[in-house]
Amino acid sequence: MTGDRGPLEPRSVPPDRAPDTEQPRWRRDFPIDWAEDDYVSRRDLIKYVVLTSGAFAVGHLWLVYKSLFGRREARAPALPVAAVSELPVGGAKTFTYPEGSTPRLLVKTGPRAFVAYDQQCTHLQCPVIPAVEQGKLHCPCHNGWFDLHTGAPLAGPPQRRLPRVLLEVRDETVYATGVEDSAT
The missing domain is CATH 2.102.10.10 (Rieske [2Fe-2S] iron-sulphur domain)
Incomplete structure (x- = not known):
């Protein structure tokens, strides 16, 4: 199948397998193509949270160090x-x-x-x-x-x-x- 912008990728089928015209209004307003959705594993999420928290902790430790020893x-x-x-x-x-x-x-x-x-x-x-x-x-x-x-x-x-x-x-x-x- 081709469109105005080139070949179209097939859309994924909604979970209830009903045609697009019978989908609830919220699904028509906010269609999610599960085939294009990025999957983030729990391990990746935890890694991101730990690294971000570590960066905040290092930043706060730097501020404490500067407030204690920053006068020069x-x-x-x-x-x-x-x-x-x-x-x-x-x-x-x-x-x-x-x-x-x-x-x-x-x-x-x-x-x-x-x-x-x-x-x-x-x-x-x-x-x-x-x-x-x-x-x-x-x-x-x-x-x-x-x-x-x-x-x-x-x-x-x-x-x-x-x-x-x-x-x-x-x-x-x-x-x-x-x-x-x-x-x-």
């Missing part, structure tokens, strides 16, 4: 960021360190005390704004709050702390000396 410091050449007298207490300045990185935020918390973090929120990369009088950093996009002294999330959707920029004050100048990544 990246050292780069020291970069002068600001003069100690440049900012008032509670003042902030953005900078990039190292070159080509995401924006960083330097905040003066005391006469000679500074903290610096990645300016992007760890939730959806919105810029954080210092609220020094409250001792916090605020992400206005989803009302996230971070501790100003540790970078740890305090409220809102962020779950990870902000990456901290390591600082040194030498000769009345604040230098960025490295970046401590947050655990992922």
